[in-house]
Amino acid sequence: MSMRIHLSRPDVGQQEIDAVTAVLRSPNLALGPALSEFENALAAYVGRRRAVAVNSGTSGLFLSLLALGVGPGDEVVTTPFTFIASATSIMMTGATPVFVDIDPVSLNIDPKRIAPALSERTKAILPVEVFGNPAGFDEIAELAERHAVPIVEDCCEALGSALHGRKAGTFGTLSVFGFYPNKQITTGEGGMILTDDDALAELCVSLRNQGRGPAAADPPARELGVVVAPLAPQSRGPHDLSRTPKPDGWNTSLPPGPSRRISPRTSPVCSKWPRAPAAA
Numbered sequence: 001m002s003m004r005i006h007l008s009r010p011d012v013g014q015q016e017i018d019a020v021t022a023v024l025r026s027p028n029l030a031l032g033p034a035l036s037e038f039e040n041a042l043a044a045y046v047g048r049r050r051a052v053a054v055n056s057g058t059s060g061l062f063l064s065l066l067a068l069g070v071g072p073g074d075e076v077v078t079t080p081f082t083f084i085a086s087a088t089s090i091m092m093t094g095a096t097p098v099f100v101d102i103d104p105v106s107l108n109i110d111p112k113r114i115a116p117a118l119s120e121r122t123k124a125i126l127p128v129e130v131f132g133n134p135a136g137f138d139e140i141a142e143l144a145e146r147h148a149v150p151i152v153e154d155c156c157e158a159l160g161s162a163l164h165g166r167k168a169g170t171f172g173t174l175s176v177f178g179f180y181p182n183k184q185i186t187t188g189e190g191g192m193i194l195t196d197d198d199a200l201a202e203l204c205v206s207l208r209n210q211g212r213g214p215a216a217a218d219p220p221a222r223e224l225g226v227v228v229a230p231l232a233p234q235s236r237g238p239h240d241l242s243r244t245p246k247p248d249g250w251n252t253s254l255p256p257g258p259s260r261r262i263s264p265r266t267s268p269v270c271s272k273w274p275r276a277p278a279a280a
C-alpha cells in the first residue's frame with residue numbers, strides 16, 4: 001500500500017469554515033474586528049508590542065523596508081538562499097540586495113560574513129529563517145545592534161520556532177510572518193508585521209491602506225498610499241502591488257487621485273510621511 005505524504009497541507013476544519021462564514025455574514029469584510037483579534041493574538045503569542053496584518057508576506061517585507069526609509073541608492077544585506085520575495089521586496093523599494101553567502105549547515109545567512117558586506121549605503125539587514133530554522137539569529141541580532149543597522153526579519157517560514165528560548169519574530173526591528181497555505185497557519189493569503197516600535201507600526205498601518213491615518217474616515221495621502229491590506233478572508237486581487245512589480249513607470253500615466261498607485265522608485269519619501277495629512 002502506498003501513502004502520499006504531503007510536504008505541507010492546510011488543515012481546514014469546521015471551526016475554520018465557521019470563522020470565515022461569520023466574517024462573511026458581518027458588515028466588515030476588510031480590516032474588521034476579526035483582523036484586530038488576529039493581530040492581537042499573534043503579537044501576544046510571539047511577544048511583540050504591535051502586529052500589523054497585510055495581504056502577504058511579500059507585502060509585509062516591502063512595507064517594513066519602506067517604513068525604515070529604504071529606497072533608491074540604499075543597500076540591504078540578505079541571503080541568496082530563500083524564497084524569491086526576500087530579494088524582490090528589497091528591489092521593489094528601489095534599493096539593491098547585497099547577497100551574503102550562507103552557512104552550509106544551517107542554510108541561513110552566515111553571520112560571520114555579514115560585517116564585511118556592510119557599507120555606508122546599508123540601510124537594513126534582511127535575514128531569513130530558512131525552513132523555519134532561526135540558527136545564527138542571536139549572532140545576527142548582536143551584530144546589527146553593534147553596527148546600528150535595523151533588521152527586517154523574514155520569519156515567513158518560522159512561526160513557532162525558537163532559538164535558546166527566544167521566538168522567531170523577535171529578532172527584527174520589524175519581523176514578518178507569511179500565511180500562504182504552505183505555512184504553519186494559513187489565511188489563504190496573508191502576512192503580519194511585528195514590531196515593538198509604535199511609530200513604525202503606525203507607519204505600516206498607514207502604508208497598508210492608501211497612506212490613511214488610523215481612523216477609518218481619514219483621507220488617503222494621495223502620493224503615498226499602497227493598498228496591501230488583507231480582506232477577510234484574505235484575497236490577492238489586482239490591487240496587490242507586491243505581486244505585480246513594474247518598477248519603471250508604474251502607472252505613472254494615471255491622473256492623481258485617491259486610487260493612484262505609487263512607485264516606490266519615484267516616491268522614495270514614504271518613510272518621511274508618517275501620517276496622512278489632516279482633512280482640510
Ligand SMILES: Cc1ncc(COP(=O)(O)O)c(C=O)c1O
Pocket residue numbers: 055056057058059082083085086128154156157178179180190191
Ligand atoms: C522566506 C519567505 N519569504 C517571503 C515569503 C513571501 O510570502 P507570501 O507568499 O505570503 O508573499 C515566503 C513565502 O512564500 C517565504 O517562504
